[in-house]
Amino acid sequence: MKLRFLGGVGTVTGSRYLLSDDRHRVLVDCGMYQGVKTLRRRNWAPFQVDPRTIDAVVLTHAHIDHTGYLPALVKQGFRGTIHCTRATHELCKVLLPDAGFLQEEDARYAHRKKFSRHENPEPLFTEKDAYEALKYFESRHYHESFEPVPGFSVTFTPAGHILGSACVHVTHTGHRRTVVFSGDLGRQDDLIMRPPEPIDHADVLVCESTYGDRRHADTDPEKALTDIISQTAGRGGVVLMPAFAVGRAQMLLYLVHKLMAEGRIPKLPVYLNSPMAIRATEIFCRHHKEHRLSQTQCELIDENTVFVRSVEESIELTGRKFPAVIISASGMASGGRVLHHLKTLLPNPRNSIVFAGFQAPGTRGDAMVNGAESVKIHGEYWPVKAQIHNLDSLSAHGDYEEILTWLEKGSLKPERVYVTHGEMVAADVMRKHIRERLGWHAEVPELFEEVDI
Known part of the structure; x- marks a missing residue:
């Protein structure tokens, strides 16, 4: 099993991770890039892997930086199943068509006001494209084991970030190797969400680092x-x-x-x-x-x-x-x-x-x-x-201390930790925290880097 980092590296947006063996490809998250113009341009670049060769998608949660590229993926030929929790499915029914509608509106407004450098501004995808993508969704319960493709067993556990958010546990049934994707992690004492559920096993962990270099303000x-x-x-x-x-x-x-x-x-x-x-x-x-x-x-x-x-x-x-x-x-x-x-x-x-x-x-x-x-x-x-x-x-993101607390609550001893979904400094500081506090081998991957699991 190999893991390739197609997004969410050096930035907090555009999360996309590709798991593959010699027969199948599974994409974990399919986010749209947001923020500075250089990042937004990546949405228009050819997808790094032919969407027609991806067999399934598994989502951590519904936010657009984790799901927003799905309509474009389907538009380019993806025909597999998109797996997520039940609440994530419900939310995507709202978020994806709305994102398409807003892009169409923005394109029309830019054309009408003549403030785009393009003569005829076009949306990345339309509301119709989003509804087409929703036809490929299939929802699952937390802690329910399922196979998105033969040889890959997946389980969702609560991540505490937003309604329906999950850590994604993927085990290759042939090699008995498990990689866990944290997704976006919630707070230990959030006002409305319960804390993320501790995890007990991962050979490889992909961990977010949005607040990897700072603590939340201690204000009421x-x-x-x-x-x-x-x-x-x-x-x-x-x-x-x-x-x-x-x-x-x-x-x-x-x-x-x-x-x-x-x-x-x-x-x-x-x-x-x-x-x-x-x-x-x-x-x-x-x-x-x-x-x-x-x-x-x-x-x-x-x-x-x-x-x-x-x-x-x-x-x-x-x-x-x-x-x-x-x-x-x-x-x-x-x-x-x-x-x-x-x-x-x-x-x-x-x-x-x-x-x-x-x-x-x-x-x-x-x-x-x-x-x-x-x-x-x-x-x-x-x-x-x-x-x-x-x-x-x-903030709905745990800071570095809360993430470390979450990691310590389980019985984890991963061989490697890949720190993603953070600005460059935040990711590197989170890497140091993991090494110094937990003694685990942690590194920040490069965009498009592929590693063996």
């Missing part, structure tokens, strides 16, 4: 949000929270409504302006047994949030000036309806923009939390006068 997110919302409302401003549609939007809704119910912040209208996040919230509430929130707490979110579904309602909301809390995708301000809110709210110092977690280099979110005086949206530069906050303590 409830107090921070209380101060931000109260002060913003006091000066007549709007609080805008760019949020990932899956996981972060639900956490923010829960916190805001909890603070209002406790009388710690003024009662304000709360809007969720993202069709994708709305549907993800409905899925989150249906699967309440897979996370910390009870059905009653889910109902608190549902009953007290104004769900902004139509384009007309979104346009109307963008034009309103009264104090409110608006949660809108995307989490790094890379696309979606949040961009229209930013154009309206950024120039006014009474407003606040609250980011909640990691901002990939090159994204608008990264620029704003690092003090940019203006950001480019839809071909124009907009001044950043609003108050910018980043509640890093709300």
